[in-house]
Amino acid sequence: MFESLSQRLSATVDRLRGRGRLTEENIRESLREVRIALLEADVALPVVQALIQRVKVRAVGQDVIKSLSPGQALVKVVSDELTAVMGTANTELNLAAAPPVVVLMAGLQGAGKTTTVAKLARFLTERKHKKVMVVSCDVYRPAAIAQLQTLAEQVKVSFFPSEAGQDPVEIAKAAVQAARREVADVLLVDTAGRLHVDEAMMAEIKAIHAAINPVETLFVVDSMTGQDAATTAKAFSDALSLTGVVLTKTDGDARGGAALSVRYITGRPIKFLGAGEKTDALEPFHPDRVAQRILGMGDVLSLVEEVERKVDHEKAQKLAEKVIKGKRFDLNDMRDQLQQMTQMGGLAGLMDKLPGMASLPDNVKSKVNDKEIHKMVAIIGSMTKKERRHPDLLNGSRRARVARGSGTLPADVNRLLKQYMQMEKMMSKLSKGGSKGLLRQMRGAMKGMGGMGGGFPPMGG
Template sequence: MFESLTQRLSGTIDRLRGRGRLTEENIREATREVRIALLEADVALPVVQALIERIKVRAVGQEVLKSLTPGQALIKVVRDELTAVMGAQASELNLNVPAPAVVLMAGLQGAGKTTTVGKLARLLKDKRRKKVMVVSADVYRPAAIEQLKTLAEQTGVLFFPSDAGQKPEDIVRAAIADAKKSFVDVLLVDTAGRLAIDEAMMAEIKALHAAVNPVETLFVVDAMTGQDAANTAKAFGEALPLTGVVLTKTDGDARGGAALSVRYITGKPVKFIGTSEKTDGLDVFHPERVASRILDMGDVLSLVEQVEQQVDKDKAAKLAEKVAKGKKFDLNDMRDQLEQMQNMGGIGSLMEKLPGMGQIPEHLKQQVQQSREVPRMIAIINSMTKKERRNPALLNGSRRARIAAGSGTHPSDVNKLMKQYQQMEKMMGKMARGGMKGMMRGLQGMMGGMGRMPFR
């Protein structure tokens, strides 16, 4: 998300960063470019106008023009205002009510409501340690009920059965009664959607809302619909007392206009964003981190959290202990490291959270994101025998040819993997011998071996 906006803004930001002095003319020119970039990113016009006005007011004041580093000061103003328009800070779900806390999910058909219910159930279970139940009140699509049942099984939460012959209010009342008996903390309710907003749909969801009185009513909307996402959210907000918005399919949205528009137009916070199709592909929306990513400053906090949550700490501790004792780093260890990288969404997912990525040419980023390199390396290691993985020195020419055939790759791919393994082994050896300094030297050696990426 935000690739096109980041690319457009990073040039403007770079030109300002080095300026020892800014004039009102410089600022006018910069805000004009920011305005064009926002409009091209499909940000709603009222949002663009308000944002540019706020940036101008602060930029031509003492805060920027009298600063020792005016370029940096203006960038800070842009970041602060982007953050403010998206809601200033992350907005948590209010679950501080007598159990079960009922969360109602509303939205149009095809926005990803059912999938989002499954993802939110997993997030609440894994990160907030809640006992979760899900129920479908979508009596028009039996497939949605089955889909939610499958998601409940995958995420390990309770599922309350329903069928197309029941009334939505009856389904949810029965689910609440069952949730109380089962000591459930949170009940997530999936509702029916339509292809467009109509009176029948609004009447039905209003009646359901009145019957169950949810503590949270979240509007689920497809980010790829751009300005329409904000307008649809506004229409729902006028019919229902929404408490927040969930933006889905943000991984397919290069512009990001919806994320910047929804809060301003609806007055409701964006609480979560869907980042992938996997059940763990739902993140809390942090406006300040998103603003930093838009301005190509990276999102190191989210990267650290991702590593914390998804790295297998036991395996990491065992590897550290093994290296400290001077034991040999083998291909089993290398495979573990590659699998951890895959679990974190691959190289592309990690790269987009690093500062300066907007300056890398688009074709190179696409190359990395579409790369099948890591899965191919794992397949090659899996084609080896246990003995070969423990003793890589055994891998002569005939063994390498057999491994290539078994993994559907070429012997040159096996040779390339072995070269990378040798570099990692050297790095681990330096860590054991020289502590942190040794590790840094090893990392520099590895980066040199992998070649430099042109940043300009």
């Protein structure tokens, strides 16, 4: 997300950083480029005009021109104003109301509403420790109810059954009663979508809203529709008292126009970003962190939170104890490290949150993918238990057998073993030299990661 915008803005900012002093002409020139970058990112025109005007007022005032480092000062102004346009801070769901807290999900067909219901149910269960029930009031789309039931089973939340012939308002009312009986903390209500905003759709969702009086009414919208996402959200916002927006499919949106337009156009906060089909691919929306990502500063806070949440701490602890005791790091340990990396969104997901990644050339970024990791896991999986524990046993004929078993070439097996030896060397130095030895080794390993030719730093250590 924001790739094209981030590249354009980073280039503009880099040119300014080297200037000892900024003039009104410099700033006007730079803001012209920022304006073009925002329009190309499909940000709504009123948002672009308001943002540029606010930056200009601050930039030509005391904030930038009289600063000792004007380039950095302008970056801060742009970052502040981008954050303000998107809503300043993360707006959480209101879960303090009397249970069950009813959350009504609205949106057009194809925006990913049903999947988002499952993602939100998992988020509330795992991170907020709430007892969640879900219900589908979509009696029109074939298999919509069955889809939600399947997803509810996957994320281990209770499902209130409904049928295609029932009245959506009656379904919603019965679900609220059932949630009370089961002492559920939160009830998520999935509603029907249409291909476009129409009177019948609005009348139905207004009737459901009036019948169950939800604490939260979230509008789910496809971020790839750009500024149209903000326009559709505005139509819903005028008809319903929306409390927030969920942007979906952000992993397929390189422009990011929707994220920058929705808050300004609707006046409603973006509460979550959805990326991908997996049920854990939902993150709270933090405007300040997103602004930093747009300006190529990365999002280290989110990365740290993700590592903390997704790393298997038990395995990490066992590996740490093993290394400290001087026991050998084997290929089973290496496979665990690689699998943990994929659980955190893979290399591409990690890179997206690291500072300075926007300035990397496209041909370099395109090489960073998870195919190599999956290949390495497959190679290790084709070895015997004994070979994984004692890699020295892997002579030429055994390597050829492993290559055939994993559908790879002997050269791939050799490359994996070379990377394993680098990691094993790093671990043995840690057991001898403590954390300082590890830090030196990790720096060396990170340098080699770009082309997948170097070692991998251990995850969660």
